[in-house]
Amino acid sequence: MTPQDQARAIWQAGVDAVGGYAATELALRDSARPDRILAVGKAAAAMARAAMDRFPGTPCLVVTKDGHGDGLPEDIELIEAAHPVPDARSLAGGRALCQAIETMSKDSSLLLLVSGGASSLAEDLVDGHDLDDLTALNTRLLAEGLDITAMNAERRKISHVKGGNLLAGFKGAHVDVLAISDVPGDDLMVIGSGIGALPDHHDFQAQARIIASNAHARASAANKAAELGLDIVANSEALHQDLPTLATQVGAQLRNMPRGVLILGGEPTVVLPENPGQGGRNQALALALAKEIDGEAELTVLVGGTDGTDGPTDAAGGIVDGTTWTIAAESFLTAADSGSFLAQKNALLMTGPTGTNVMDLLVAIRT
Ligand SMILES: Nc1ncnc2c1ncn2[C@@H]1O[C@H](COP(=O)(O)OP(=O)(O)OP(=O)(O)O)[C@@H](O)[C@H]1O
Ligand SMILES: O=C(O)[C@H](O)CO
Numbered sequence: 001m002t003p004q005d006q007a008r009a010i011w012q013a014g015v016d017a018v019g020g021y022a023a024t025e026l027a028l029r030d031s032a033r034p035d036r037i038l039a040v041g042k043a044a045a046a047m048a049r050a051a052m053d054r055f056p057g058t059p060c061l062v063v064t065k066d067g068h069g070d071g072l073p074e075d076i077e078l079i080e081a082a083h084p085v086p087d088a089r090s091l092a093g094g095r096a097l098c099q100a101i102e103t104m105s106k107d108s109s110l111l112l113l114v115s116g117g118a119s120s121l122a123e124d125l126v127d128g129h130d131l132d133d134l135t136a137l138n139t140r141l142l143a144e145g146l147d148i149t150a151m152n153a154e155r156r157k158i159s160h161v162k163g164g165n166l167l168a169g170f171k172g173a174h175v176d177v178l179a180i181s182d183v184p185g186d187d188l189m190v191i192g193s194g195i196g197a198l199p200d201h202h203d204f205q206a207q208a209r210i211i212a213s214n215a216h217a218r219a220s221a222a223n224k225a226a227e228l229g230l231d232i233v234a235n236s237e238a239l240h241q242d243l244p245t246l247a248t249q250v251g252a253q254l255r256n257m258p259r260g261v262l263i264l265g266g267e268p269t270v271v272l273p274e275n276p277g278q279g280g281r282n283q284a285l286a287l288a289l290a291k292e293i294d295g296e297a298e299l300t301v302l303v304g305g306t307d308g309t310d311g312p313t314d315a316a317g318g319i320v321d322g323t324t325w326t327i328a329a330e331s332f333l334t335a336a337d338s339g340s341f342l343a344q345k346n347a348l349l350m351t352g353p354t355g356t357n358v359m360d361l362l363v364a365i366r367t
Pocket of ligand 2: 182183
C-alpha cells in the first residue's frame with residue numbers, strides 16, 4: 001500500500017464510522033414508531049433511509065443538498081436545495097418543514113433528523129426579509145472568515161425555523177431529535193443554526209441526542225491506522241483557526257513529526273477574495289500545506305470534508321506530498337483557486353456525497 005492509499009483508507013474509515021445510515025439505525029434500535037419523520041441536512045437522505053427501514057410506511061420528508069437525495073425511494077418526499085448559499089428551494093424546504101410540524105395532532109410523535117448544511121438548505125424568514133437578503137447575508141458570512149458559531153448566530157436572527165423556532169410550532173406529544181454534529185462542541189443550537197434545537201418553553205416530551213461527531217470519526221481513523229501498523233503521532237480536533245495561521249502551525253507540526261500518522265479534525269475559517277476561483281477549505285488547506293512540506297519526500301497529507309463536497313465544488317478535498325508544490329501554485333492559492341491547481345496535479349480527493357457530515361478530517365503520514 002502506498003502512503004497515499006494508506007491516507008485514503010484511514011480517512012475513509014473515519015468517515016464510514018459516522019455514516020448517517022448506521023448511526024441512525026443504531027440510535028433507533030429501542031425507539032417507538034413516530035407518526036412523522038423529518039430529515040434536514042447534507043446527511044438527511046442516509047438518515048431518513050435508516051429511519052424508514054426501521055419504521056416503514058411513516059410519512060417522511062427529506063430536505064437536502066442538490067444531488068444528495070439521489071435514489072431515495074418514492075415514498076419519501078424530497079426537496080433538494082442549494083448549498084452553501086441558499087436559494088428559493090431552501091425557502092420551500094423551510095416552509096415544508098414548518099407545515100409538516102404545524103399540522104401534527106396533539107398526541108402525535110415526531111422524529112427529527114438533523115445534520116450540517118441545514119442552515120442553507122431550509123429557511124423560513126421572519127417578516128421584513130426576502131430571498132435577496134438571505135443570499136446576500138450568506139454570501140457575506142461565508143467570505144468573512146467567521147467561525148460557524150458566529151456565523152450561525154447571525155443566521156438565527158432572521159429565521160423562523162432556526163434557534164428552536166421550528167420545534168416551537170410542534171403541538172404534539174413527543175419529539176426525538178437525532179443529530180450528526182459538524183460543529184465544535186457539538187452544540188444543538190449551532191448545528192444547522194439550531195433547526196433541531198428545543199425551544200426554551202415547550203410542553204411536549206423531548207429527547208435530543210448527538211449520534212455522530214468528529215471525535216467518533218477520528219477515533220475510527222486512528223483504529224484503522226493502528227490496523228495498518230502505523231503509530232499515531234497525534235489525534236485531536238485542532239483545525240479551528242484561520243487558514244493561513246493553521247497552515248503555518250500544522251506545517252511546522254508536519255515537518256517535525258516522527259514516522260507515523262497525524263489525525264486532525266475541525267473546520268478552518270477562510271477569508272475569500274472578491275471573485276474566488278475554484279476551491280474549498282480543504283483544497284485550500286491541502287495546497288497551503290503542500291507549500292509547507294515542499295521537498296519533504298516522506299510526507300503525504302490528505303485533507304477532506306467528511307461530507308464529500310468541499311465548498312461549492314464536487315471534490316471532497318486534496319491529497320498532497322513533498323512534490324506537489326511548484327512556484328506556479330502561489331497565484332492559485334492567492335486567488336482561492338486551489339481546486340484548479342490540484343486538478344492539474346491529479347491531487348483532488350473525489351468521493352461524492354458520503355451520507356454524513358462531521359466537519360473536516362486531515363490525515364498525514366510520514367514514512
Ligand atoms: N474558492 C474557495 N476557496 C476556499 N474556500 C472556499 C472557496 N469557496 C468557498 N469556500 C469556503 O467553503 C466553505 C463552505 O462550503 P462547505 O459546504 O464545504 O462548508 P461546510 O462548512 O461544510 O458547510 P456546512 O457547515 O453548512 O455543512 C466556506 O468556509 C467558504 O468560505
Ligand atoms: O448548517 C450549518 O449551519 C452547518 O453545517 C453547521 O451545522
